[in-house]
Amino acid sequence: MPPDPAPSRDADGMRRGASIVAVENVSGSGSAGSLDLRLWVRLLGCARIIEKQLRRNFQEQFDTTLPRFDVMAALDRAPDGLNMGALSRALLVSNGNVTSIVRQLQEQGSVVARPDPGDGRSAIAALTPAGKAHFAELARAHHQWVRAALAEFPPDRQEQLLSLLGELRRSLLGEEGE
Amino acid sequence: MPPDPAPSRDADGMRRGASIVAVENVSGSGSAGSLDLRLWVRLLGCARIIEKQLRRNFQEQFDTTLPRFDVMAALDRAPDGLNMGALSRALLVSNGNVTSIVRQLQEQGSVVARPDPGDGRSAIAALTPAGKAHFAELARAHHQWVRAALAEFPPDRQEQLLSLLGELRRSLLGEEGE
């Protein structure tokens, strides 16, 4: 039998957070890459660092996942429930994806799905009381994790960044209101 | 037989790009949510919008994926090749993940793995000439997509955002050099 009870001293099965990072200064002219490429790489990198922490926290502290949290959050804001299509639109994920996540939540008792009286094709998913309570706990922890992640980044910078990202988002989407 | 040859008029199996978006103003005090939560949601949203476009472009125009591109990019910058561990560290993904992506690239002829003469445990992966050529094409397209995505966002804003994200990244990581 192996003599070490250590949980995992093997290779590194946990780092993550940047993917495209490797693209930094590739295919560009100089060694620094072009402005737009560098911006994209850095944006993705920051998002992944935080996302990774959140995912890990959800897994370790609540044995759940970010997508499940997303679905619960959407349902929490819809007291009368939502059908699959509405959930899919709210979360911007594919329809088939919602199916399996809702199934998980049903199995764990956080969600119920009742047939839509007005449309035989749809069922309406909603949080159970237990699900609502569970979500409240998750949301509190989630907010705390985000706060902790951004704790060293001063509020005035946060304001600036928020505003700049708002501009970016508008330019990425329609640019309506030019 | 169904009379329409249309590729897909069914439900929406493609939207995506924000996930956590649903959390906007949840569990907060007011309707706007706290600053840090809003910042996080917006950051993730922007990253996903671009990421999604890139992924779709890779799929549709080159029948490949972002992770495969990442591995090729890392190998392109290492003329002598890299072993799995180095790749895993460079890309910040798990070791097991690299294994399967490299396998795909080997099967498609873009990568070869030769045994490391100095270490029997390692094999060194490197781009083949065909892989190098293919990557050059992919990188050109990738840069063009990023440029196009950010085209409406003015360069001075890009500079500002780049710098602010640099600060954010530093604060997320060590904060070394305070």
Added chain:
DNA sequence: GGGATTTATTTCAAGCTTAAAATATATTCG
């Protein structure tokens, strides 16, 4: 009413992702 079309959802195949377990090869040091 009833066929054609549209809409809501599920199922499916393929691929990414991780963490943990399993292998296999080095390295250390007694």
Added chain:
DNA sequence: CGAATATATTTTAAGCTTGAAATAAATCCC
């Protein structure tokens, strides 16, 4: 040398993700 330990990698189980195909129910319109 040889056992203990460390390192490199693969395999595996579980879950997310998408897009396409398959159902099934509703709507349109002749």
